[in-house]
Amino acid sequence: MTGRKLTNMELDILKEIGNIGMGNATTALSVMFNTSPRMEVPVVKFVDFNELADMVGGPEAIVTAVLTHFKGGINGMILFILTLEEAKKLLSLMLNKTYPDDLVSFDHMDKSALKETANILMSSYISSIGTLTNLKLRTEPPAICIDMAGSVLSMPISELGQVGDQALIIDSKFLDNEKSINGFLMFVCDEESSDKIFESLGIRC
Numbered sequence: 001m002t003g004r005k006l007t008n009m010e011l012d013i014l015k016e017i018g019n020i021g022m023g024n025a026t027t028a029l030s031v032m033f034n035t036s037p038r039m040e041v042p043v044v045k046f047v048d049f050n051e052l053a054d055m056v057g058g059p060e061a062i063v064t065a066v067l068t069h070f071k072g073g074i075n076g077m078i079l080f081i082l083t084l085e086e087a088k089k090l091l092s093l094m095l096n097k098t099y100p101d102d103l104v105s106f107d108h109m110d111k112s113a114l115k116e117t118a119n120i121l122m123s124s125y126i127s128s129i130g131t132l133t134n135l136k137l138r139t140e141p142p143a144i145c146i147d148m149a150g151s152v153l154s155m156p157i158s159e160l161g162q163v164g165d166q167a168l169i170i171d172s173k174f175l176d177n178e179k180s181i182n183g184f185l186m187f188v189c190d191e192e193s194s195d196k197i198f199e200s201l202g203i204r205c
Helices: 008-033 084-095 108-133 149-163 191-200
Strands: 043-048 062-072 076-083 137-139 143-148 166-176 179-189
Touching: 008 043, 008 108, 008 166, 008 191, 062 084, 062 108, 062 149, 076 084, 076 108, 084 108, 084 179, 108 137, 108 143, 108 179, 108 191, 143 149
Parallel strands: none
Antiparallel strands: 043 166, 062 076, 062 137, 062 143, 076 179, 166 179
């Protein structure tokens, strides 16, 4: 998230924001899915940029990714990533469709469903930051792409690598009828923005 080392208290705050955001997302997704998906307590951690692709099967693995920028009191980006197989499982749950193993792309309806799900997750996380800090934040319209992980991650790494070498990862797991679906939220902002988050919470003077 930044180029400096965060304290344990700061890490705990970011993890709690992640927990609140995922809790809000669960409520919204239950309406969208017309069912009651559960979300396990997310695993929140910092990961070096050069390790990100390995989390989804390596640089050449095909992934679906939805990206949005946020602006206002703080600036940055948030990215939701699913492996192709996890995306198929999520779409099967949402649209009651079956996807062949060799499918490597999705139609317009599939992409719209993935984008909307990601938008709910990302907006819930940004909203939880705004609520806790009283910072007024707005997100830009999300964009979706399906490509190799190395290519997908090159843009956020290129854009924000200059302000740090790590990203905050929220490892999320949906459960529906005991079928698990894993996705990753990647949150990155510059050091000035992260300082504003902590200052708004009274962590620094």
